Structures are given as C-alpha cells and as structure tokens.
Amino acid sequence: MKIYNEQEARGLLEAVGVDPGAYQYLLPKAFFHCLKLKNISARAALIIKQEMLSKGGEAAIARQALSGEGCGDVLLLGTTKQYRLLLDKLKIQPFGLKGLAAEIESILAAAEPKERVLRLAGGRELQLGQRPLIMGILNVTPDSFSDGGRYIDPGRALEHARQMLEEGADIIDVGGASSRPGSEMADEDQELGRVLPVVEKLLQENCLVSVDTFRGKVARACLERGVHIINDIGRLQMDDSLLPVLIEHQAPVVLMHNRMQLKQNEPYEDLISDILIELEESIDQALQGGLTRDQIVVDPGIGFGKNAAQNRLIIKHLAEFRSLGYPVLLGASRKRFIGQTLDLEVDDRLEGSLAVAAVAVMNGADIIRVHDVKASRRIADMTWAVMRENG
Secondary structure, three states, X not given: OOOOOHHHHHHHHHHHOOOHHHHHHHHHXXXXXXXXXXXXXXXXXXXXXXXXXXXXXXXXXXXXHHHOOOEEEEEEEEEHHHHHHHHXXXXXXXXXXXXXXXXXXXXXXXXXXXXXXXXXXXXXXXXXXOOOEEEXXXXXXXXXXXXXXXXXXXXXXXXXXXXXXHOOOOEEEEEOOOOOOOOOOOOHHHHHHHXXXXXXXXXXXXXXXXXXXXXXXXXXXXXXXXXXXXXXXXOOOOOOOXXXXXXXXXXXXXXXXXXXXOXXXXXXXXXXXXXXXXXXXXXXXXXXXXXXXXXXXXXXXXXXXXXXXXXXXXXXXXHHHHHHOOOEEEEOOOOHHHHHHHOOOHHHOHHHHHHHHHHHHHOOOOEEEEOOHXXXXXXXXXXXXXXXXXX
C-alpha cells in the first residue's frame, strides 16, 4: 500500500482504532524515502552507513569506499523516523556531515505535499497546492512546432485565450519567439511586436498572464504593462539583463532547464542529478540577485536537450524535483518525444499528452503547461481527486 499524505495515514490509523497518542510515533514510520547523495567522501559515507544501519535503515555505498579513500555516491533507504534519528547523529559528526544533515532535512521537508503562495508581479498572489494549475499555451508565432501561425493575429489570439480560460486555464502563457529545434529565433523587436498587442488585450480581461521569454527587454516591456510571470527557457543564462528586470518589478520566474540552447546538447553523466544541480545554480543566482523563495518555479525542460528516453525518465522521476523546495511546472504537451514514443504526428498526440499530464500530477507537478486545456483540466482534476481520496 502506498500512502500519499499524512492525512491518509491518519485515516488508516483511525480506521484501525489506534490511540491518537500513538500517532506521533507511528506516522513517521508510514513514509519510506530513497535518497541518493552525490560525491560523498569515503569517510563520511562509512559513518552514514554505520549510523543508518543502527537506526534500522540501509545505506548502500561503493565497494571502494571501504578503503576510506576517495569520493562516491550513497543511496539511503529508510522511513521518516529512521532519517530523523540519522540526522540527529549526523549533526554532531565531522567531515561535513553537519551540513549534509541540513540538506537532507531540507529535501525531506520539500518532499511533503503542501500549499504555498507564488508571489506575482503587481501585488497579486497565486495559490499552489490546492489542485494542479493549468497554464494554457498561446503561441503568437508563425513557426511554433504545434500551432505556428494559427494565433499570430491578435484578435484570433484573444479569442483563443478566452476559450482556454472558459475551459479551465488558470494562466495564459504568451510566446512570441519559437524555440523549436531548427527554427530561427525571432529578434527582440519581432518578439515584442508579436507579444505586446496580445498581452495588452489579455490584461484587460483580468486574467493571469505569463510571457515565455528569456530576454530582459521583452520582459521589461511586458511587466510594465502588468504581466504577472516570466517563463524563462534559459534559466537566467541566455540574457544577463533579465534578472535585474525581474528584481526591479518583483516578478516571479519559471526557471527551465535547457541544454539545447545553453550547452549544445552536452551529454549527461547522471540525468536527474545533473538537471537538479543546474537548476539549483540558477535558483542560487536568482536568490542572490534579490528574488525571494516565493517568486521561483522550476521546470525540468522536457525536450530541451533531452532525447525521448530521457524525457520519459524525467517524467517518471518528476517527484525528485520537489526536493529543490520550489513549485514544479511541466511542459510536455504535444512534444516530439510523445510522437517518437507512439509514432504519431504532432496533431495526433492528445492522448499521449494527457497520459503525461496525469503521471506528472501524480508525481507532484504544481502547474501543467498545455495546448489542450479542456481535456487537460479534466484529467488533472480527476487524477488529483483520486490521489486525495482517503479511506
């Protein structure tokens, strides 16, 4: 039996008739965690293994670590209670284990489902964690991979945005520069010319508007008109002027992992760990620059420098991105890996997109970025209802 949250665990204990006084002892035993620690010194790894074993958990270390030399990874397996006991001991140990204990503590806390607030530009707030949010895609470009040219006219774009809002979109994400493989990126003036007329009309509808851009100039113009979120495919690495603009307007940012534009498809040593590390670098950059923790969302960047198998693996392990401690956005709608997996053209990928959306919600995605809002809203809500059912 898999227990999804503490409320469900409490319900099971109540059904058995357990004395409420025992809850504090039993609840930490209801949740099992598998954590992979990277580049741990052999001395530290041996201490971790010894302490975890003494608490009834398990720690797998490299055979070479037994010599006490070098560094390697450690795989921890245990319940919440066992981790708590382990952390109490690590906090008084040498070899950097006190700092590592703090990191593990933070990861375990972030893994717990919780409601939180995303602070938007202009003083508004967006509640997260009450249900999955749907971000409707509005491409005002002639060459986007799925709907290029369909909504480049501002009037048609506004009509489509209204339809997505009626179908259940919580946010409209406007993009004016296609980033699909092989496309020629529009310049700043082209992007502004496409985005601003649509943004201005959308803001009159009093809906939440995000702009998909990595450029500081475009972000500034949009934020000055009242846009609420900047969705950055470059995780602050593609234009140095973006972060100062975000700070000036106190605007939240979606930091999307990207090796297609940024590292030219540099190979991964450890896919999930590499993405987490690179996202964490951008998070630190944003925080040091002046943004706050309630102004950051992370996106693993499906399709941006990953092959089909890697994209599927990211979705399977999406829950690991919650360990960063920030809301998670997933944008996989109609993407190439779905077509490669199912041998389908772009206009025939609805079912694949919906399957990915359902798995993403089950694995902790807070926001799903989609083309097909009505179907995605329904499948996200149904998946959420199943997950939240207690009994």
